[in-house]
Amino acid sequence: MDVQLLLVMTGALIIAAFAHLRGLQAGIVTVTLAAAISFIPGLPRLELDPELILGVVIPPLLYSATLNFSFFAFVKNLRSILGLGVGLVVFTTVVVGFLTSWIAPEIGLAGAFVLAAVVSPPDSVTTVSHGREIGLPRRTISILTGESLVNDAAALTLFAVAVAAVTGDSEFIENPFLLFGWEALIGLILGVVIGRIxxxxxxxxxxxxxxxxxxxxxxxxAYFAAEQLHASGIIAVVAAGFTVSISHFTVRPSTAPSTAYRTRLQEAALWPVVDLILEAFVFAYMGLQFRFVLEDLAESSTPTWSTIGLGLIVLLAVILCRFAWVYFSYGRAQLALLIYAKRVAASLDPSAARRQRRRGGPARPVEGRPGRTDRSRRPDSVQRLRMQQRLDSATGPNGRRGGRPGPGGRQGGRDRGHITVLTPAENLLVSWTGMRGIITLAAAGGIPLTIASGAPFPGRTIIQTVAFIVAVGTLLLQGSTLPLLAKTLRIDTTAEDAEVEEGRADARAVAAAAVAGREDNTSGEYFDLQRAALTQAVVDRKISPASAGDVRHELDALQAGVTPLLD
Structure with missing residues (x-):
């Protein structure tokens, strides 16, 4: 097993290097070639304990994604993230559960919900980590990354409840809502505590x-401590990652060692290597299961083609569920904002006001206030100015959706960070980015062999086969076409890129002002003053945390270039 794991990792890295040289997607190429390799006669099956995958592979991938993701962007898009990460998972589980129980009644309603919980969470961390390379807008990347950080916890909770319903075992807390609340709360607390320590x-x-x-x-x-307390290890890992990442925006004592910049640079190079190795292994492991999944299906009493047909139906169902949820969620916000903008624009149009007065006759006196007329139909200059400011804050001064947000997510003087309205092109991208991955396979592999009575778990082979079809199918269908879709939509990110550069320029100006007049531009104090100024500017909401982080990384690289290794 040890030699086999080493060979798989080595082969996966070689394939990833080949794909990189050819400009191909490493994950797609690795899965395809690994599936073909699985048919080599005499090749032993690589079968890992699902707990090993959940406890060794998933935590570092999630932690790395959290470290590279802005906590402030997470909070700003929290409503959208929870909608996709929790709401969509529940919606998909319900729809797929009832659909599966109707098509395959032999596995029962509870077994159908086990399958639904297995296939409900998308696993798009790997894809969105290369989002800028394939042309995804930054806001879309933020929403998809945040979704991937929370949806696994919701899906695994539903999975545990559904499995307990089939096996007859009792969970730590039988009420699923209280169970999820306990897992989320304790996982959050543990993650923060471990991060602070x-x-x-x-x-x-x-x-x-x-x-x-x-x-x-x-x-x-974080993961194993949370699991010991029946909490969510996924949430604990994410909470610990955010706790560590936001610690960079706290002012360190003057007596602290001046090696923090070297640590950040070292970790900036370390985590991509960890991600590459684990991602390559995950894709290779998924592909190598192909032949053995077919063999398990052929050896079971389940009709092969009906199971494959069920897998294709579930594959289509999870894709359509995501489209329906995304367009319903963001479509409502877009429609409400459009109606609001039209109403304000109509109020600002003098000709529309005159037409309204002609239709309604002379201005009516206000009841109880003689001599005063109803001005709601005739906004004066002050009213029009206020309405124009509200319209600009909602749609932007150029009439587009969403004005330029301030450093802390404030927009037009009002905090509108909790409202996210996507363009039609962004809606399509978010809807299409629903690839399943290793969480789906690990959960399917974690289904027990028997129930409490000793009888075989109903439909276990069907569930595992369908889960494999959905995971590989979404990866090959959606993952392979996502770059082409992003390129075809031609989403203009010029304004977004200009805004980012403007924020970086503001951050550089803050850093430069902190050391104005100083000539010792190679001392540790010279760089520490600039970092402290950046942190204070973030606290004062003068610059965005993302801009401060980018400039801090530039300062780290500059200091490493002028400071001896031993100082």
Whole structure:
């Protein structure tokens, strides 16, 4: 097994290197070639314990994605993220569960919901990590990344409840809503506590290698500690990642070691390597299961073609569920904003006001206030100015949806960060980015062999086969066409890119002002003053955290270039 794992990882990395040289998507190429390799005669089956996958592969991938994702962007898009990460998972589980029980009644309603919970969570972290390369807008990347950080927890909770209903076992908390609340709350608390402890230890070490080693342990500590308390290890990992990432925006004591910049640079190079190895292994593992899934299906009493047909129907169902949810959720917000904008625009149009007065006759006196007329139909200059400001804050001064947000997500003087309205092209991209992955396969592999009475778990082979079809099908169908779709839609990110560059320019100006007049541009204090100024500017909401992070990374690289390794 050890040699087989090593060979799989080595082969996956070689395939990834080949795909990179050819400009191809490494994940798609790896899955396809691994599926073909699985038919080599005599090739042993690589079968891992699902708990090993959930506890060793998933935590570092989620933790790395969290470290590279802005907590402030997560909060700004929280409503959209929870809608996709929790609401869509529940919606997909309900629809697919009832659909499966109707098509395949032999597995029962509870078994159908086990299958639905298995296939409900998209796993698009790998895809959106290369989002800018394939042309995804930054806001779309933020929403999809945030969704991937929370949907696994919701799906695994539903999976545990559904499996318990089939086997007859009792969960730690039988009420699914209370169970999810417990898992989320305790996981969140544990993640924050572990993150704070690691931050405190790292600040006293002063050695970049040891600090990076401690950071590598964080996802595993958070995951297994939460699982021991029947909490969500996924949420604990995400909470720990955010806790560590936002610690960069706190002012460190003057006596702290001046090696933090080296630690950040070292980890910036370390985590992409971890991601590459784990992602390559995940895709290879998925492909290598192909032949053995077909063999398991052929050896069972389940009709092969009917199971494959069920898998294709479920594949179509999960895709359509995502389209329906995305267009319903964002379509309502877009329609409401459009109606609001039209009403305000009509109020600002003098000709429309005159037509309204002609239709309604002279201005009516206001009841109880003699001599005053109803001005609601004739906005004066002050009223029109206020309405124009409200319209600009909702649609932007150029009439487009969404004005330019401020550093903290404030827009037009009002905090509209909780409202997200996507363009039709962005709606299509979010709807199409619903690839399933290793979570689906791990959950399917974790289905018990028997129920409490000792009888076989009903429909276990069907569930695992359908889960494999959905995972590989969405990856090959949606994952392979997503770059082409993004290119075809030609979403103009010029304004978005200009806004990012403007934010970076503001952050550079803040950093430069902090050291104006100083000539010791190679000392540690010179760079520390600039970082402290950036942190304070973020606290004062003068610049965005993302811009501050980009400029801080530039300062880290500059300091590493002018500072000896041993100072």
């Amino acid at each position: 690691v931050i405190a230890v790292r600040r006293r070490v002063g050695n970049p290698t040891i600090e990076s080693g401690l950071n590598l342990l964080v996802p595993f500590l």
